[in-house]
Amino acid sequence: MYITLSCLRATTIVVPTLIPKTKTSTFSLITSSSLSMSTYHKELAAAKKAACLAARLCQKVQKSLLQSDVQAKLDKSPVTVADYGSQAVVSFVLEHELSAEPFSLVAEEDSGDLRKDGSQETLDRITMLVNDTLANENAYSALPLSAENVLTAIDKGISEGGPVGRHWVLDPIDGTKGFLRGDQYAIALALLDRGRVVLGVLACPNLSLASIGMQTQQSSASQIGCLFSAVIGEGTFMQSLDGSSPVKVNVSAIENPEEASFFESFEAAHSLHDLTSSIAKKLGVKAPPVRIDSQAKYGALSRGDGAIYLRFPHAGYREKIWDHAAGSIVVTEAGGLVTDAAGNPLDFSKGKYLDLYHGIVATNQKLMPSLLKAIQESIDEKASSL
Numbered sequence: 001m002y003i004t005l006s007c008l009r010a011t012t013i014v015v016p017t018l019i020p021k022t023k024t025s026t027f028s029l030i031t032s033s034s035l036s037m038s039t040y041h042k043e044l045a046a047a048k049k050a051a052c053l054a055a056r057l058c059q060k061v062q063k064s065l066l067q068s069d070v071q072a073k074l075d076k077s078p079v080t081v082a083d084y085g086s087q088a089v090v091s092f093v094l095e096h097e098l099s100a101e102p103f104s105l106v107a108e109e110d111s112g113d114l115r116k117d118g119s120q121e122t123l124d125r126i127t128m129l130v131n132d133t134l135a136n137e138n139a140y141s142a143l144p145l146s147a148e149n150v151l152t153a154i155d156k157g158i159s160e161g162g163p164v165g166r167h168w169v170l171d172p173i174d175g176t177k178g179f180l181r182g183d184q185y186a187i188a189l190a191l192l193d194r195g196r197v198v199l200g201v202l203a204c205p206n207l208s209l210a211s212i213g214m215q216t217q218q219s220s221a222s223q224i225g226c227l228f229s230a231v232i233g234e235g236t237f238m239q240s241l242d243g244s245s246p247v248k249v250n251v252s253a254i255e256n257p258e259e260a261s262f263f264e265s266f267e268a269a270h271s272l273h274d275l276t277s278s279i280a281k282k283l284g285v286k287a288p289p290v291r292i293d294s295q296a297k298y299g300a301l302s303r304g305d306g307a308i309y310l311r312f313p314h315a316g317y318r319e320k321i322w323d324h325a326a327g328s329i330v331v332t333e334a335g336g337l338v339t340d341a342a343g344n345p346l347d348f349s350k351g352k353y354l355d356l357y358h359g360i361v362a363t364n365q366k367l368m369p370s371l372l373k374a375i376q377e378s379i380d381e382k383a384s385s386l
């Protein structure tokens with residue numbers, strides 16, 4: 001039996017342990033072969049390290065959130081010093097850990113607003129946060145970073161992605177609105193190889209290690225902060241953000257929709273809650289929806305906390321790849337399916353956006369056919385009532 005020592009080590013170190021082989025319905029301990037044989041082993045270790053450091057920065061900011069730390073982007077969505085700081089940290093760490101490889105990053109934020117007059121104080125604060133976060137990383141001779149270095153690191157995220165070569169895909173804080181409320185958010189990092197997601201890491205600093213809905217019954221209730229990771233063909237693993245041993249996770253095995261519970265966005269503006277409630281009613285789902293922010297929903301789904309995730313944005317909204325790349329591989333490698341509302345797999349090879357039929361659906365293989373049927377009926381009913 002083997003465990004990883006810490007998610008902050010760039011090269012995953014495995015050591016023998018005396019942990020007994022235990023198994024629950026959804027978790028099992030990692031095996032040596034799944035760690036040592038990975039094609040993307042180096043990339044996985046770098047991604048975990050980058051996401052854990054970024055999570056540390058975000059946690060620090062969330063604890064002492066000041067109004068001046070929040071700004072509105074041109075599209076009026078919020079962005080915080082932590083979004084920028086997280087992007088700078090991940091970009092810097094990936095480029096330095098994987099310096100032998102060409103580096104392409106598709107990321108949500110850019111430095112445009114930070115370069116404008118009046119932004120110097122905010123930029124100085126971000127630079128300080130980034131340097132504090134990386135302070136213990138003695139291996140990086142480029143430290144401390146100047147404000148210009150931080151802007152450059154943020155702007156490395158300017159790639160458009162696409163079907164050729166490798167591209168990292170980053171949402172430095174997914175669920176910024178949840179982050180501002182003190183709720184769920186995630187640092188979501190994925191690797192595309194020739195248009196396919198081959199690796200994903202989701203750091204969820206506010207997600208309990210115990211399953212949602214079971215916190216009151218489990219002793220690990222107080223342990224908060226999960227890191228999900230998945231490599232194509234190797235399964236999905238969960239560990240605590242401070243580096244506990246990874247456990248393999250699996251999606252729910254529920255076959256009867258009446259026993260299923262479903263996740264959706266906390267923000268009603270991000271998904272049509274009336275449509276999802278009509279779908280749930282058709283399926284006979286009894287439990288009320290679990291509404292949480294960010295790709296933490298994919299993480300929770302991958303370990304079987306709920307059985308379905310439904311996301312139906314308002315007409316005209318185009319989903320971005322960084323909102324789903326890491327989450328989708330975390331669910332598919334845990335045995336689930338992630339498709340659009342017609343059952344088509346998500347295509348991450350088209351650049352920054354996903355072309356979708358109506359929305360995104362994630363569940364296990366047994367429930368998917370009846371779910372897609374209920375979805376189509378609900379979409380048709382909605383259309384005919386307009």
Ligand SMILES: Nc1ncnc2c1ncn2[C@@H]1O[C@H](COP(=O)(O)O)[C@@H](OP(=O)(O)O)[C@H]1O
Pocket residue numbers: 077108171173174175176177178265266267269270271292293294295313314317320323
């Ligand atoms: N009108 C809209 N419809 C659907 N998604 C939206 C939206 N406006 C913003 N979003 C996306 O929803 C993400 C949050 O997802 P969720 O609803 O699952 O919490 C946001 O990510 P950021 O917080 O990274 O900007 C943003 O990209």
Ligand SMILES: [Mg+2]
Pocket residue numbers: 077078108176
């Ligand atoms: Mg945003």
Ligand SMILES: [Mg+2]
Pocket residue numbers: 171173174175322323
């Ligand atoms: Mg996002």
Ligand SMILES: [Mg+2]
Pocket residue numbers: 083108171172173174175176
């Ligand atoms: Mg974001």
